[in-house]
Amino acid sequence: xxxxxxxxxxLIQGATEFLPVSxxxxxxxxxxxxxxxxNDLSLDIAMHIGSLLAVILLVSKLLKxxxxxxxxxxxxxxSVFFLALATFPLVFMALFLEHARLLDLSRQIEIIAxxxxxxxxxxxVSDRKPSQRKSSDITARDILVIGIWQxxxxxxxxxRSGASITGARLLNYGRKxxxxxxxxxxxxxxxxxxxxxxxxxxxSPNEIEIELIMYGTIFSFIFSYLALKxxxxxxxxxxxxxxxxxxxxxxxxxxxALYF
Numbered sequence: 001x002x003x004x005x006x007x008x009x010x011l012i013q014g015a016t017e018f019l020p021v022s023x024x025x026x027x028x029x030x031x032x033x034x035x036x037x038x039n040d041l042s043l044d045i046a047m048h049i050g051s052l053l054a055v056i057l058l059v060s061k062l063l064k065x066x067x068x069x070x071x072x073x074x075x076x077x078x079s080v081f082f083l084a085l086a087t088f089p090l091v092f093m094a095l096f097l098e099h100a101r102l103l104d105l106s107r108q109i110e111i112i113a114x115x116x117x118x119x120x121x122x123x124x125v126s127d128r129k130p131s132q133r134k135s136s137d138i139t140a141r142d143i144l145v146i147g148i149w150q151x152x153x154x155x156x157x158x159x160r161s162g163a164s165i166t167g168a169r170l171l172n173y174g175r176k177x178x179x180x181x182x183x184x185x186x187x188x189x190x191x192x193x194x195x196x197x198x199x200x201x202x203x204s205p206n207e208i209e210i211e212l213i214m215y216g217t218i219f220s221f222i223f224s225y226l227a228l229k230x231x232x233x234x235x236x237x238x239x240x241x242x243x244x245x246x247x248x249x250x251x252x253x254x255x256x257a258l259y260f
Contacts, residue, residue: 003211003212003215005034006043006212006215006216006219007215007219008030009027009030009043009047009216010047010050010215010216010219010220010223011219011223012026012027012030013027013047013048013050013051013220013223013224014047014050014051014054014219014220014221014222014223014224014225014226014227015223015224015227016227017051017161017186017190017224017227017228018051018055018161018182018183018186018224018227018228018231019159019161019162019227019231019243020123020159020161020162020165020166020240020243020247021159021161021162021243021246021247021250022112022115022116022153022156022157022158022159022160022162022247023159023160024153024156024157025112025115025116025156025157025158025159028112028156029109029112029254032109042209042213043212043213043216044197045194045197045198045213046212046213046214046216046217046220047216047217047219047220048190048193048194048197048220049194049217049220050216050217050218050219050220050221050222050224051186051190051220051221051224052187052190052191052194053217053221053224054220054221054222054224054225054228055183055186055187055190055224055228056187057225058183058225058228058229058232059183059184059187073136081140082138082140082143083184083185083187083188084188085140085143085144085147086143086144086146086147086150086185086188087147087150087185087188087189087192088147089144089147089148089150089151090147090150090151090153090154090160090189090192091192092151093151093152093154094154094196097154109254109257109258110254110255110258111155111156111157112156112157112251112254113157113250113251113252113254113255113258114157114251114255115152115155115156115157115158115251116157116247116248116250116251116254117247117248117251117252119152119157119158119159119162119163119166119247120162120243120244120247120248120251121244121248122166123162123165123166123169123240123243123244123247124240124241124244126165126166126167126169126170127169127175127239127240127241127244129169129170129172130172131172131173131174131175131177132172132174133171133172133173133174133177134173134174134177135173135177135180135181137173138173138181142168142171145167145170145171146164146167146168146171146181146185147164147167147185148167149163149164149166149167149170150163150164150167150185150189151163153189157251159247160182160186160189161182161186162243162247164178164181164182164185165178165179165181165182165240168181168182174236175235175236175239175240176232176235176236179231179232179235179236180232183228183232
C-alpha cells in the first residue's frame with residue numbers, strides 16, 4: 001500500500017467518522033473498488049487511534065463547555081455507567097452478527113445501499129423534531145434508547161454518528177446536543193472497535209509498515225479533528241438535510257450500479 005492510499009483512507013476515516021454518513025461504508029467501498037487494495041488491519045488500528053485522539057482532545061473541551069452539568073448532576077460513576085449502557089447494544093449487535101457469521105453479508109453493496117437510504121430518511125424525519133432538551137436532561141432511559149439506535153452501526157451504511165444523532169433528535173435533543181452526545185459515545189465505541197481489530201490482527205499478524213502506520217495515525221487525527229470541530233461548530237446552525245441528500249444519492253447510485 002502506498003502513502004497515497006493511506007492518505008485517502010485516513011481522509012475517509014477522519015472526514016466521515018463523526019459525520020452522519022457512515023465511515024465504514026465509505027472505507028468498504030474504497031477497498032472494494034480500488035483495484036489491488038487489500039484491507040490492512042494494522043492501518044485500521046492506526047486510523048482508529050487517530051480518530052480516538054481527535055475526539056478525546058475535542059471532547060475534553062466540550063465537557064468543560066457543555067457537559068459539566070451532566071457530570072455534576074449524575075456524578076462520575078453514573079456517567080461512566082451511562083457510557084457503558086449506551087455502548088452495550090452496539091457490542092451485542094456486533095457479536096451477534098459475528099456469531100451468526102453475518103458480518104461479511106452485512107458488507108455487501110446492497111446492504112450498504114439500503115442502509116444509507118433507510119437511515120437517511122430516518123435522520124430526515126428525526127431532524128424535524130423540536131429542539132426542546134439539553135444534554136443535562138439526559139436519563140438512563142434516553143441513553144439506552146440512543147444506544148439501541150447506535151447498535152445499527154454494525155451494518156455498514158448505517159453510520160454510528162447518524163444513528164445516535166437520529167436517536168437523540170427523536171428524543172427532542174437539540175442538534176448541537178445530539179452531536180455532542182454522539183461524539184462522547186464515540187469514545188467507547190472506537191476503543192472497543194480498535195481492540196477488536198487489534199485482537200484479529202494479533203491472531204493472524206501481517207507485516208507492519210511502521211511508516212504507513214505513523215502516517216495513518218497522523219492523517220486520521222488531523223482529518224478527524226477538523227471534521228468534528230466543523231460539525232460541532234456549525235451543526236446547530238444548519239439542518240442535517242445536506243447529509244440526508246448525499247446519502248440518498250449514494251444509496252441510489254450504488255443500486256443503479258448493481259442493477260442497471
